[in-house]
Every structure is written in C-alpha cells, then in structure tokens.
Amino acid sequence: MNFIEETVDILDLLYKHNWDERNGGNLSYIIKEEEVKSFLKEEKVIRTYHYDFDMSSIVGKYFLITGTGKYFKNCKKDPENNLGLFKILDKNTIGLLWGLKDGGGPTSETPTHLSCHIERLKVDKEHRLVIHCHPTNIICMSHIHELDENSWTKDLWKMQTESIVVFPEGIGVLPWMLCGGTEIGKATADKMKEYRAVVWSQHGLFTTGKNLDEVFGLIETIEKAAEIYMKIFDKKIYQSISDENLKELAKAFKLTYKKGVID
Ligand code: 13P
Numbered sequence: 001m002n003f004i005e006e007t008v009d010i011l012d013l014l015y016k017h018n019w020d021e022r023n024g025g026n027l028s029y030i031i032k033e034e035e036v037k038s039f040l041k042e043e044k045v046i047r048t049y050h051y052d053f054d055m056s057s058i059v060g061k062y063f064l065i066t067g068t069g070k071y072f073k074n075c076k077k078d079p080e081n082n083l084g085l086f087k088i089l090d091k092n093t094i095g096l097l098w099g100l101k102d103g104g105g106p107t108s109e110t111p112t113h114l115s116c117h118i119e120r121l122k123v124d125k126e127h128r129l130v131i132h133c134h135p136t137n138i139i140c141m142s143h144i145h146e147l148d149e150n151s152w153t154k155d156l157w158k159m160q161t162e163s164i165v166v167f168p169e170g171i172g173v174l175p176w177m178l179c180g181g182t183e184i185g186k187a188t189a190d191k192m193k194e195y196r197a198v199v200w201s202q203h204g205l206f207t208t209g210k211n212l213d214e215v216f217g218l219i220e221t222i223e224k225a226a227e228i229y230m231k232i233f234d235k236k237i238y239q240s241i242s243d244e245n246l247k248e249l250a251k252a253f254k255l256t257y258k259k260g261v262i263d
C-alpha cells in the first residue's frame with residue numbers, strides 16, 4: 001500500500017466512527033522523500049499558499065494534507081480531489097505538487113497542523129502525523145468539565161486501565177478559541193511541547209504521533225475514556241481506579257507519566 005492508500009483507509013475509519021462529520025477534521029502527514037520520488041514522475045508546483053508564521057525548520061519537507069471543505073467520507077473514493085501533496089518551499093510558502101484537482105486549498109487548520117509538526121519534531125525525531133477530529137464525548141466533556149489539564153488527565157486516566165499506559169504524558173486542554181488561524185495554531189503547538197493530544201473545547205481534538213496506527217489508537221483511547229466519563233460521571237460510583245492503582249500501573253509498565261496529577 002502506498003501512503004495515499006494507507007491514509008484514506010484511516011480517514012474512512014475516522015468517518016465511520018462518527019468523529020468527522022461533513023468536512024469536520026483534517027490530517028497532515030510527513031511523507032518521506034523516497035516515497036514522493038516513487039509516487040511523482042516529476043516535481044512541479046501547481047499552486048502556492050502563504051502563511052505568516054515561520055516554517056524555516058521544515059523547509060524542503062513533504063506533507064500530505066486534507067483539503068479545506070472536503071469530507072473524510074469522500075477521501076477513499078476520490079483521493080485526488082480531497083487531498084493534496086505539498087512541499088514547504090520557503091519559510092512562509094507551501095507548494096501543491098499533486099491533488100486538490102478541483103482547485104481547492106489545504107485545510108483551514110494548516111497553520112495549526114504545521115505549527116504542531118514544527119514543535120513535535122523538536123521533541124520526537126520520528127514524529128510524522130497530525131490528525132484533528134471532532135469526537136462526540138470529548139466535546140461533551142469540554143462542556144461539563146473544568147478546563148484544568150491535571151484534572152482532565154486524572155479523570156481520563158481513571159476511566160479505564162489502559163488510559164495511563166497509552167497517554168502517560170496526560171492531555172492538554174485549550175478553552176474555546178476561534179479556529180482556523182495562527183493564534184489557535186500557536187496555542188496548540190505550545191501545548192504540543194508537552195502533550196501529543198490537545199482538546200479544543202466545544203470543538204474537538206488535535207493529536208500527533210509517529211504513524212497512522214499510533215495516532216488513531218490515541219484518538220480511540222482518549223475518546224473511549226471520555227465516553228465512559230460521560231456515561232458514569234453523574235452516577236453513584238461504588239469502586240474506581242485509585243491513585244495507588246495508577247502508580248502500580250506506571251511501575252509495571254515503566255511509564256514516565258505526568259507529574260503533579262497523582263503525586
Ligand atoms: P477544513 O474543512 O478547513 O479542514 O476545516 C474543518 C475543521 O474541522 C475546522 O476545524
């Protein structure tokens with residue numbers, strides 16, 4: 001399978017999980033030079049797009065990016081109209097090399113995606129992927145839960161045994177902000193210095209990682225924890241996962257977990 005086939009399979013799954021209604025959500029994926037070379041006969045810039053933040057550290061890199069206004073639902077049957085392959089041409093410009101055939105542009109969240117890539121590459125050389133989606137229970141939780149990150153992290157960790165194992169660094173949380181610009185991009189990327197997942201209150205989730213499986217698994221685990229929270233938060237609780245249990249898990253799985261949450 002090439003990188004396009006791999007990606008549209010995940011986009012299709014995200015849609016089927018009901019996390020990307022209509023044009024909701026977007027993806028950007030760093031593609032290795034050798035993969036681009038075997039996919040494109042020649043490298044020709046079709047159109048360019050300009051951004052007012054500094055992309056110096058990623059100049060020359062290739063990104064597969066979903067198009068603005070495009071539906072995840074349609075990506076598998078028509079990748080060439082719904083996705084674009086871009087190269088970072090200089091510190092403020094990206095160039096389309098393939099795709100978005102009907103003249104469309106990259107996602108409106110491109111500033112956040114590229115800012116997150118820049119930050120995550122500083123902490124993880126193997127980082128390659130950013131996925132934004134609109135999972136129902138995460139959005140529900142952001143209506144009824146205080147926004148404190150330690151409190152979110154602790155509640156999500158306590159919903160199921162696997163949470164702390166999958167996201168030991170915890171979860172970042174942003175208040176409602178205007179989407180689609182460099183300000184929310186900067187705020188999200190700032191959180192990505194510490195976290196691989198950031199909640200956009202009343203909107204959705206930004207997640208990052210090394211590959212499609214890892215990021216999809218992160219979304220699944222976080223959303224499942226949020227689903228359990230929404231099902232039980234107002235019920236009488238008879239027993240739960242204690243702070244001591246979380247510490248036992250951390251010891252058994254040799255986890256480096258976020259400090260200040262359970263100790
Ligand atoms: P785009 O259609 O521009 O990707 O926007 C969708 C979205 O989820 C905005 O946050």
Ligand code: ZN
Binds near residue numbers: 025132134179203204
């Ligand atoms: Zn969105």
